Amino acid sequence: MILVIAEQQDGALNRATWETIAAAQQMPGGLSVRVAVLGPGTSALAAEIASADVAEVLVVESPALARYTADGYTQAIEGLVQRLAPAWVLLPHTYRTRDFAPKAASRLGRTLLPDCVASKAVDGATAFTRLLFQGKLAADVVPEGDQPWFATIQIAAYRADAVRRGAVSAPVTIADVPVDSTLVRQRPEEPFREARQAVDLSQAERIVAVGRGLKAQEHLQLATRLAEALGAEIGASRPICDAGWLPMERQIGSSGQTVAPKLYFALGISGAIQHLVGMKGSRTIVAVNKDADAPIFEVADYGIVGDLFEVVPAVIAELNR
Numbered sequence: 001m002i003l004v005i006a007e008q009q010d011g012a013l014n015r016a017t018w019e020t021i022a023a024a025q026q027m028p029g030g031l032s033v034r035v036a037v038l039g040p041g042t043s044a045l046a047a048e049i050a051s052a053d054v055a056e057v058l059v060v061e062s063p064a065l066a067r068y069t070a071d072g073y074t075q076a077i078e079g080l081v082q083r084l085a086p087a088w089v090l091l092p093h094t095y096r097t098r099d100f101a102p103k104a105a106s107r108l109g110r111t112l113l114p115d116c117v118a119s120k121a122v123d124g125a126t127a128f129t130r131l132l133f134q135g136k137l138a139a140d141v142v143p144e145g146d147q148p149w150f151a152t153i154q155i156a157a158y159r160a161d162a163v164r165r166g167a168v169s170a171p172v173t174i175a176d177v178p179v180d181s182t183l184v185r186q187r188p189e190e191p192f193r194e195a196r197q198a199v200d201l202s203q204a205e206r207i208v209a210v211g212r213g214l215k216a217q218e219h220l221q222l223a224t225r226l227a228e229a230l231g232a233e234i235g236a237s238r239p240i241c242d243a244g245w246l247p248m249e250r251q252i253g254s255s256g257q258t259v260a261p262k263l264y265f266a267l268g269i270s271g272a273i274q275h276l277v278g279m280k281g282s283r284t285i286v287a288v289n290k291d292a293d294a295p296i297f298e299v300a301d302y303g304i305v306g307d308l309f310e311v312v313p314a315v316i317a318e319l320n321r
Contacts, residue, residue: 001055002027003086003148004035005077007094008045009068015203016092016153018160019260021052023153024090025164028121031087034058036175038076039065046172053164057172062179067188070100072179077104079177086148088126093152105150111143112150117157135254135277155202156260156281199233199249206232206263209252209279210240213268213289213308217245222312223267229319232265237275253278267308271296288312 002024007014017035024033032055037046039061046057060076077100081089089104091097093115105112116128120140127140128151143149201207208227214220220234227234234250241251252259253275264282269275271287271294279285280299287300288308297303304311 001086002031002033002088002090003084005091006035006037007092013045015160016094016155018163019158020090020092020153022158022162027119028126036080050169050172051165053166054170057170058175060175060177064179064181064184069184069186069188070103071184071186073100074104074107075179076177078107081148089148089150091152093154097152101150101152110148110150111145113141113143114152115154116151117154135273155258201233201235201257201259204233204261206230207235207259207261208232208265209235209269210267211237211269212239225316226312229316237269266296269296270294
């Protein structure tokens with residue numbers, strides 16, 4: 001059995017939860033999947049998850065989980081593991097999970113495979129694939145030691161819309177997992193926010209991304225007009241953000257955000273591996289570049305070899321017709 005730990009905040013599911021459920025459903029071996037939601041007042045979220053093809057949704061409603069703390073989540077996961085005895089515990093690879101997953105795995109003396117992008121059967125065992133050296137090498141890792149094994153799933157490695165839905169809603173169970181608030185050592189504060197204008201590109205359905213082919217900062221207005229016509233967010237490769245043309249929160253790639261929008265429109269982006277690992281999970285990729293040999297065309301669904309200063313105005317005019 002596979003146990004997925006959902007991530008929620010302020011009554012909303014992180015989209016990475018659905019991606020992790022999809023990863024669990026696609027694991028070899030045909031193991032059943034159960035999903036746990038932590039925190040009081042999460043019954044509505046549990047009902048939402050119950051639409052997926054899973055065996056059960058469990059709710060841990062302890063008041064000690066009202067605000068996230070690593071100690072509280074570790075206690076809850078330890079209790080769930082002792083109760084359910086899963087073979088695997090899967091979690092989305094978010095900032096929160098990076099905080100508590102190593103602690104939970106260590107508390108139980110179990111192996112943790114972080115930031116995985118795929119799973120496969122290898123000699124009768126299940127291996128998870130991890131990208132190393134900024135995506136230049138893919139390593140298949142088979143965990144050792146006692147079950148359950150822990151694994152976190154890289155954002156956008158799986159598509160949220162790939163989750164299989166059940167013919168009927170899965171049962172929702174209130175799990176009796178005690179969490180002792182006296183053992184919680186952290187004092188939670190309001191979630192950190194970099195800036196009021198900060199954007200979470202991982203939640204965007206459409207993105208127009210720009211690279212060095214844009215040539216000058218004043219040409220950003222062309223990309224902005226295309227984004228407005230598409231109802232899209234603006235993103236960029238690292239050189240654009242390093243030059244200060246766009247804030248760092250707009251950077252996409254191994255050292256920026258990882259995204260998986262329905263549409264990714266790449267303008268003047270060559271397609272270095274550091275950028276590709278941050279957007280390769282996009283459903284439809286459209287690339288415009290003068291270089292017919294640019295690596296971006298290897299992952300593009302639609303490629304336009306041409307001058308973006310000629311192509312983009314034509315696209316905008318067609319969209320605005």
